Amino acid sequence: MTLPLPRQAKQGRLIPARTGETLIRLILLSCAGIAIVTIFFILAFLIRDGYPVLSETGITSFLLGTEWNPTGYPVEKFGIVPLVAGTLCVTLGAMAIAVPLGIACAICVARLAPPAVRAVVKPAIELLAGIPSVVYGFFGLIVLTDWIRATFGVPSGESWLAGSIILGIMALPTIISVSEDALSCVPREFSEGSLALGATHWQTISRVIVPGALPGISAAVILGMGRAIGETMAVLMVTGNAAIVPSPLWNVLSPVRTLTGTLGIEMGEVATGSMHYHALFGVAVVLLVITLAVNLVATTIIGRLREQYAPGRPCGNAVPGSRRASLLSPEMRERAKIILLVAVLSLIGLPAAGIAGYAGCVFLFSLVALSWRRLSPRTTQKIAFFFISAATATVLLILAVILSDILVKGLPALSFEFLTEPPRDLGRSGGIFPAIVGTLYLVAGAIGFALPLGIGAAIYLSEYRAEGKLTKIVRTGTELLNGTPSIVFGLFGFAFLVLFLKFGVSLIAGQITLGLMILPTVIRTTEEALKGVPVSLREGSLALGATQWQTVSRVVIPPAVPGIVTGAILSIGRAAGETAPILFTAVVFSQRFLPDSPFSPVMALPYHLYILATNIPGAEANKYATAVVLLLLVILFYAIAIGIRTHYQKNTHW
Amino acid sequence: MSPDTIIATDRLNLWYGDTRALVDVSMEIPDRKVTALIGPSGCGKSTLIRCFNRMNDILPGCRIEGKVMYHGENIYDNGSDPVSLRRRIGMVFQKPNPFPKSIYENVAYGPRVHGIRDRRTLDSIVEESLRRAALWDEVRDRLSRSALSLSGGQQQRLCIARTLAVEPEVILMDEPCSALDPIATAKVEGLIDELKKQYCVIIVTHNMQQAARVSDYTGFMYLGRLIEFGGTTQIFESPRDELTENYITGRFG
Numbered sequence: 038m039t040l041p042l043p044r045q046a047k048q049g050r051l052i053p054a055r056t057g058e059t060l061i062r063l064i065l066l067s068c069a070g071i072a073i074v075t076i077f078f079i080l081a082f083l084i085r086d087g088y089p090v091l092s093e094t095g096i097t098s099f100l101l102g103t104e105w106n107p108t109g110y111p112v113e114k115f116g117i118v119p120l121v122a123g124t125l126c127v128t129l130g131a132m133a134i135a136v137p138l139g140i141a142c143a144i145c146v147a148r149l150a151p152p153a154v155r156a157v158v159k160p161a162i163e164l165l166a167g168i169p170s171v172v173y174g175f176f177g178l179i180v181l182t183d184w185i186r187a188t189f190g191v192p193s194g195e196s197w198l199a200g201s202i203i204l205g206i207m208a209l210p211t212i213i214s215v216s217e218d219a220l221s222c223v224p225r226e227f228s229e230g231s232l233a234l235g236a237t238h239w240q241t242i243s244r245v246i247v248p249g250a251l252p253g254i255s256a257a258v259i260l261g262m263g264r265a266i267g268e269t270m271a272v273l274m275v276t277g278n279a280a281i282v283p284s285p286l287w288n289v290l291s292p293v294r295t296l297t298g299t300l301g302i303e304m305g306e307v308a309t310g311s312m313h314y315h316a317l318f319g320v321a322v323v324l325l326v327i328t329l330a331v332n333l334v335a336t337t338i339i340g341r342l343r344e345q346y347a348p349g350r351p352c353g354n355a356v357p358g359s360r361r362a363s364l365l366s367p368e369m370r371e372r373a374k375i376i377l378l379v380a381v382l383s384l385i386g387l388p389a390a391g392i393a394g395y396a397g398c399v400f401l402f403s404l405v406a407l408s409w410r411r412l413s414p415r416t417t418q419k420i421a422f423f424f425i426s427a428a429t430a431t432v433l434l435i436l437a438v439i440l441s442d443i444l445v446k447g448l449p450a451l452s453f454e455f456l457t458e459p460p461r462d463l464g465r466s467g468g469i470f471p472a473i474v475g476t477l478y479l480v481a482g483a484i485g486f487a488l489p490l491g492i493g494a495a496i497y498l499s500e501y502r503a504e505g506k507l508t509k510i511v512r513t514g515t516e517l518l519n520g521t522p523s524i525v526f527g528l529f530g531f532a533f534l535v536l537f538l539k540f541g542v543s544l545i546a547g548q549i550t551l552g553l554m555i556l557p558t559v560i561r562t563t564e565e566a567l568k569g570v571p572v573s574l575r576e577g578s579l580a581l582g583a584t585q586w587q588t589v590s591r592v593v594i595p596p597a598v599p600g601i602v603t604g605a606i607l608s609i610g611r612a613a614g615e616t617a618p619i620l621f622t623a624v625v626f627s628q629r630f631l632p633d634s635p636f637s638p639v640m641a642l643p644y645h646l647y648i649l650a651t652n653i654p655g656a657e658a659n660k661y662a663t664a665v666v667l668l669l670l671v672i673l674f675y676a677i678a679i680g681i682r683t684h685y686q687k688n689t690h691w
Numbered sequence: 692m693s694p695d696t697i698i699a700t701d702r703l704n705l706w707y708g709d710t711r712a713l714v715d716v717s718m719e720i721p722d723r724k725v726t727a728l729i730g731p732s733g734c735g736k737s738t739l740i741r742c743f744n745r746m747n748d749i750l751p752g753c754r755i756e757g758k759v760m761y762h763g764e765n766i767y768d769n770g771s772d773p774v775s776l777r778r779r780i781g782m783v784f785q786k787p788n789p790f791p792k793s794i795y796e797n798v799a800y801g802p803r804v805h806g807i808r809d810r811r812t813l814d815s816i817v818e819e820s821l822r823r824a825a826l827w828d829e830v831r832d833r834l835s836r837s838a839l840s841l842s843g844g845q846q847q848r849l850c851i852a853r854t855l856a857v858e859p860e861v862i863l864m865d866e867p868c869s870a871l872d873p874i875a876t877a878k879v880e881g882l883i884d885e886l887k888k889q890y891c892v893i894i895v896t897h898n899m900q901q902a903a904r905v906s907d908y909t910g911f912m913y914l915g916r917l918i919e920f921g922g923t924t925q926i927f928e929s930p931r932d933e934l935t936e937n938y939i940t941g942r943f944g
Binding site: 152224226227228229230231232233234235236237240244245248249414415 | 744746749751774775776777778779781782784786788789790791792800801803804805806850853854857
């Protein structure tokens with residue numbers, strides 16, 4: 038019996054790829070190029086609009102000028118030192134809070150917690166990552182600054198401290214999840230080897246597992262820092278925004294203003310083309326350069342790590358811990374460790390006990406640290422585990438406080454009318470219907486823009502290219518785009534879409550800006566999903582004479598769909614909660630009607646909440662109700678995504 | 692119990708979840724001898740020696756019944772502490788698992804963990820342990836190099852040196868040569884012969900020739916049961932059980 042195949046296919050010459058295949062390849066390639074092109078475009082447009090301030094005021098007086106006073110008379114002052122100082126202060130403070138808490142929590146989740154506890158903590162941390170920044174800002178403005186004002190007896194709680202606490206909380210999920218990955222990656226043989234020598238659990242963790250995971254943990258810290266530097270809305274709402282260098286320098290109660298905050302506040306009110314306008318783009322360039330540098334460092338570390346743990350590859354000499362081994366003598370290391378320990382442990386005490394308890398904590402921890410060497414391993418283990426559990430409990434407590442405050446005060450204010458009516462009296466009464474619809478429009482457009490591009494890029498990267506220079510460049514571009522602050526996307530959207538392409542402040546400008554922002558997430562999650570499909574399936578298909586595209590479209594993509602969908606929904610959640618990218622590109626505060634064309638502006642939930650919280654006195658009930666709607670909407674997206682992921686993780690066995 | 696018995700098990704049973712991995716294992720292991728455990732894959736050899744230093748404790752879903760007596764004391768008693776137990780019963784794993792630290796730090800890890808800080812003491816422990824593991828001459832001039840730069844056989848001898856540095860009484864070896872080439876295997880086997888002068892060595896092996904070469908006593912396990920235990924010569928030349936005979940003559944396994 039002969040198979041019903043066309044004879045030509047069996048007897049013809051071996052023809053190279055058909056035109057269809059080539060076309061698809063080209064389309065996918067151009068998708069993959071978009072990330073790189075976007076990064077270049079963003080840089081080019083920011084520099085184009087920022088250049089005049091450098092040529093006019095001079096690069097030194099811009100970078101080293103100590104006064105920022107863009108509306109000064111008779112002379113405007115554009116010195117960014119106070120802004121950079123503000124960003125540094127707030128970020129360092131945030132790291133002081135988030136690093137010890139985050140690493141302790143990661144150790145707990147990765148190595149100590151029983152499965153039941155892990156099942157609570159992991160989703161809680163993802164939830165923490167999902168809360169929109171404007172909601173953090175709202176919570177910080179209403180609850181945290183008030184608490185600081187009352188506790189320290191200062192006229193206003195809007196301060197460096199408030200900014201650091203909020204940013205610290207926001208950096209936690211990044212630090213925890215990346216460190217946890219690194220800690221879990223340390224092979225089990227290491228811990229077994231250590232335990233078999235009679236080391237305690239804590240000795241094993243502190244001397245083998247943490248040093249083994251150190252590159253990953255440092256990447257986690259750097260990524261968290263990048264997130265903190267680039268954050269706009271939450272910081273802007275709680276730091277008081279006075280463009281001054283804190284005096285004295287350690288005065289954590291002084292108001293400060295960050296680079297991002299400056300952009301968020303002043304960009305909306307500036308005359309296009311003025312020197313002030315150019316100065317703001319100059320600020321954006323500085324901000325972008327800082328975050329790009331930070332993220333480049335983190336990506337390099339993570340890239341090395343991947344190579345190191347890549348299966349089938351001998352680990353070689355490139356293990357960082359081993360090189361450092363000979364740098365410090367053991368005695369010096371002991372001493373350094375004690376100092377570090379005092380610093381780390383006392384910083385855990387900071388958010389909990391406040392400054393008053395701080396001195397006490399330092400004293401106590403110094404005592405512990407001094408007697409540390411004399412304690413038995415079992416006692417040190419008990420103390421260490423106590424602090425680790427305390428840190429984990431603190432993280433959970435923070436989440437509980439934020440959620441309960443907003444839900445308890447916001448849920449009673451919800452009503453059918455609130456969801457279905459336009460706002461009245463500047464949002465003090467009436468509803469938020471146009472804002473809900475506006476947000477849905479924005480999100481739909483963003484995902485419609487980013488999904489095809491992102492999936493195409495991911496398919497090209499994972500299926501059409503062996504790892505090489507091009508994939509490396511594209512991947513780096515994607516990572517950099519991922520680390521770009523959302524406010525920078527906003528500025529780019531404003532300069533390019535609103536002004537240059539003359540879209541005006543419009544729905545479509547907002548959609549594209551948001552789309553660019555979520556593109557990296559879509560690319561990365563899709564790529565991961567595709568990589569999860571075993572090579573043997575592809576080989577099986579190719580061995581039957583299927584073309585590359587046939588293999589990809591019929592064999593590789595179908596099992597990857599749940600992963601791709603999860604990534605898409607996570608991106609939707611993120612886009613729905615973002616404020617900074619749409620601030621100057623798409624939104625207006627009040628609009629009675631729904632947008633009638635892609636070129637008219639819209640209302641959006643996060644922006645509505647921002648204005649209600651900062652500019653409209655007497656909108657108490659509606660503020661909380663808006664926050665609840667936004668929070669629930671975003672959490673809903675995240676919950677769906679997590680649900681899909683766990684469902685398919687359980688049911689797919691290769 | 693004979694006077695030179697160091698470890699004795701009494702009706703030891705172990706479950707992984709619902710799977711019963713050890714069934715009523717009772718045996719007596721003599722001190723300063725090499726005891727080999729042989730048997731087909733999945734028969735419970737590794738599980739059994741992991742009971743001796745309570746490494747199974749860290750596996751989720753693992754449940755143990757019965758007794759493991761060490762110097763006449765049940766190591767699974769409530770008050771018994773696995774950490775101090777593991778200082779006295781060391782273990783070498785199937786795959787060499789040096790820490791990603793320098794050669795020196797790998798050997799010094801155990802003593803450090805147990806509170807030795809004096810540099811000179813550590814130096815001499817490291818040298819002595821590496822000598823006893825027959826590795827000193829190969830690594831003496833590169834102690835600060837990463838342990839991962841060593842070859843597989845060297846890594847395994849480093850792991851043995853690391854175990855010796857804690858000065859245990861018993862050394863458990865879980866298929867220590869299965870990841871090594873024949874030359875490295877010969878070195879490790881020679882080492883085991885040296886070690887039994889001072890230590891009790893219990894070795895799990897897949898390789899019957901190896902068991903015959905290195906051990907004084909041999910236990911044959913099958914499906915979680917200890918089928919036969921006795922002097923190595925007796926087991927290999929005149930096994931009492933039919934299963935044992937079938938296995939060592941290569942009729943299954």
